[in-house]
Amino acid sequence: MSTPALVTAGSAAPDHVPVTPRNLPNRGGPANPSAERIRLRFSAAHVRTEVVWGETTVYIQPASALEVVRYLHDDDAEQYDYLADVTAVEYRDLELPVQVVWHLRSIPYRRFLRLKAELARTAPLRVPSVWPVFKGADWLERECYDMFGILFEGHPDLRRILMWEQYQEGYPLRKDFPLRGRFSRSEQLRQALAAQPETRYSMHELSIADAFEDLPAEMRQRLARGQRPGE
Amino acid sequence: MVNIVPPSQEGWITTRLDLLVNWARANSLWPMPFGTACCAIEFMASAASKFDLARFGMERMSFSPRQADVLICAGRVPFKLAPVLRRIWQQMPQPKWSISMGACASSGGMFDNYAVVQGIDTIIPVDVYVPGCPPRPEGLLYGILMLQEKVKRERLSDNRLRDEMEPDPSSKLYIPPPVIDELSEPFGNSVHQTRSGL
Secondary structure, three states, X not given: XXXXXXXXXXXXXXXXXXXXXXXXXXXXXXXXXXXXXXHHHOOOOEEEEEEEOOEEEEEEOHHHHHHHHHHHHHOOOOOOOEEEEEEEEOOOOOOOOEEEEEEEEEOOOOEEEEEEEEEOOOOOOEEEOOOOOOOOHHHHHHHHHHHHOOEEEOOOOOOOOOOOOOOOOOOOOOOOOOOOOOOOHHHHHHHHHOOOHHHXXXXXXXXXXXXXXXXXXXXHHHHHOOOOOOO | OOOOOOOOOOOOOOOOHHHHHHHHHHOOOOEEEEEOOHHHHHHHHHHOOOOOHHHHOOOOOOOOHHHOOEEEEEOOOEHHHHHHHHHHHHHOOOOOEEEEXXXXXXXXXXXXXXXXXXXXXXXXXXXXXXXXXXXXXXXXXXXXXXXXXXXXXXOOOOHHHHOOOOOOOOOOOOOOHHHHHHHOOOOHHHHHOOOOOO
């Protein structure tokens, strides 16, 4: 395993001195230069650019999310090397689309960019996974799928992460989800208690991870046969 | 006929067996801390030097349920953790007691939502409830003293006390489902939050 390269904040733009911004306007103001380059390079995918409180948001077509993120990550003039968050926004107004949000940060350039893709409610909520570029998107996208039901296409292992895998009540952060859940309290409790704690955090999760290779051979054989610990 | 005549009265004491056993049990309760939230911070404070749980025979925290006497559930329990708590309770040997510490463990507290168990008494039997959000260490100590009082009043001849409660095989619950539904009905501000309106 190679030693990761040390990234110094601001190393790509040594002349730029960071200052705390003051008197920011609510809307407008200077946009992140990456937004304009996205507009020129991906003219078909670019929808619009907004600047809110000095932070730039670029709206893109959902289908091209992966290529835009790949460009932002790979291009020498961008170097967005840190994916801070992947999440979604659903508005109470059913007319408004569901938004998927990526928070990207370029440490060498000291830049922050927010990407948004709007998904119409008429079709299944699908968006390409950025996992091929950022491996750290794995759990973020699983959480987003768990809470909002957004399908990240190309994700290697899109399963629930916070709620348990047998959870049947839907996607808790959607606006049509009742706060107390869809089932009665006793039914929720019955379903929760029916699960075996040992199989919950099962070796199945280990068996798909790289750690599987490091397990003792006897344990791997037992897991391959489908045996779970504690049974 | 055997006549036992002690050479002197020294070193002999006569008492009720109940009193002796319960005195020993009550003053050497080993707690199993099950801390999931901010109540566990107060619980740690109770065990630390200022409040000193050890004064009441709880010198040793037992981080294994097999060597524990009293389960102290400090904090909210989500449904995902419910089978874990049940399993830990079942792993504890008799005699065993449990304390539900704080509003969340006792009733779900402010978390009247899809993810949180509305009171751990729907999962395991509870001896003492300590109210508070979170309770101060004095509150927990008072709850522990109440538990000691309860232990001291137990009868050895009462076998039912030590019976392991078996959950209903079909529902896996100790309490009938309609009772749980009724007990976990929304109250207070929660009644306005049960449906999303959509």
